[in-house]
Amino acid sequence: MGRHNENIGHQARKRFGQNFLHDQGVIDRIVRSINPKSDQNLVEIGPGLGALTEELLKSGGSVTAVELDRDLTPILRTKFFNYPQFNVIEADALKFDFTQLATPERPMRLIGNLPYNISTPLIFHLLTFRGLVQDMYFMLQKEVVDRLAAKPGEDAYGRLGVMAQYYCKVESLFNVGPGAFQPAPKVWSAIVRLTPYTEPPLACKDVATLTTVVRQAFAMRRKTLRNTLKQLITVDALQSLDIDPQIRPERLGLPEFVRIADYVYDHPLENES
Numbered sequence: 001m002g003r004h005n006e007n008i009g010h011q012a013r014k015r016f017g018q019n020f021l022h023d024q025g026v027i028d029r030i031v032r033s034i035n036p037k038s039d040q041n042l043v044e045i046g047p048g049l050g051a052l053t054e055e056l057l058k059s060g061g062s063v064t065a066v067e068l069d070r071d072l073t074p075i076l077r078t079k080f081f082n083y084p085q086f087n088v089i090e091a092d093a094l095k096f097d098f099t100q101l102a103t104p105e106r107p108m109r110l111i112g113n114l115p116y117n118i119s120t121p122l123i124f125h126l127l128t129f130r131g132l133v134q135d136m137y138f139m140l141q142k143e144v145v146d147r148l149a150a151k152p153g154e155d156a157y158g159r160l161g162v163m164a165q166y167y168c169k170v171e172s173l174f175n176v177g178p179g180a181f182q183p184a185p186k187v188w189s190a191i192v193r194l195t196p197y198t199e200p201p202l203a204c205k206d207v208a209t210l211t212t213v214v215r216q217a218f219a220m221r222r223k224t225l226r227n228t229l230k231q232l233i234t235v236d237a238l239q240s241l242d243i244d245p246q247i248r249p250e251r252l253g254l255p256e257f258v259r260i261a262d263y264v265y266d267h268p269l270e271n272e273s
């Protein structure tokens with residue numbers, strides 16, 4: 001414990017969501033899960049002071065790190081100057097165009113102990129590059145991992161889980177307590193693995209329509225489908241799809257959402273805005 005982040009004099013910045021990992025056991029466990037190989041294209045988001053980066057570099061793979069805090073990039077360059085396969089880019093990962101870091105032939109393995117305040121929009125941003133991604137390993141607030149991996153009927157089930165599971169196989173790997181970080185966050189964290197499908201197993205006709213249906217359905221999660229989806233689909237149409245209009249959205253699985261989205265795409269209601 002405490003091996004990293006010492007003697008560097010960097011004050012953790014709350015606005016950048018800086019909670020630095022300092023538990024070597026947790027770092028090793030994450031890297032063992034990733035199992036990086038020397039010919040791989042590893043991309044780390046938010047390397048911080050390089051606790052994970054160092055172990056990734058030891059695998060021999062190339063590591064490109066995307067870090068927003070301009071005070072950290074020189075520290076990282078100095079720390080890893082012995083590793084020619086290390087590169088740090090000073091950029092906001094939320095706006096960064098990841099197409100410059102990978103090709104379909106050399107996809108990225110995305111890794112990050114992500115800033116918790118931006119993790120949901122960042123995951124949606126990263127999903128847009130899924131064709132260039134082999135897999136993703138993220139440390140997130142446990143509550144967000146629960147939402148990503150949630151199944152129908154669970155409290156955590158909602159838009160994030162449905163859309164992530166549409167594009168990716170989602171696996172919650174293990175939990176990490178606050179004491180593994182400096183400063184310690186207030187909440188528990190967890191590691192999630194997202195593996196994008198080459199082709200979604202339940203492909204819908206139009207993802208924009210699926211997104212609209214899912215967003216609308218969960219906008220009022222305590223209401224029944226006949227209410228939440230009334231601007232998109234009629235009760236008769238829901239019944240024709242073998243979906244009970246009286247149930248709440250949290251009971252619908254991905255196949256039902258895809259069925260509704262395909263119907264809505266083929267039969268747009270006139271009052272749809």
Ligand SMILES: C[S@@+](CC[C@H](N)C(=O)[O-])C[C@H]1O[C@@H](n2cnc3c(N)ncnc32)[C@H](O)[C@@H]1O
Nearest residue numbers: 016019020021046047048068069092093113115
């Ligand atoms: C939770 S810390 C993790 C640091 C390090 N990976 C570790 O495990 O100790 C999050 C890191 O993401 C960086 N960060 C915050 N917002 C960012 C953004 N929009 N784009 C890229 N990096 C960001 C922070 O400066 C910080 O280094």
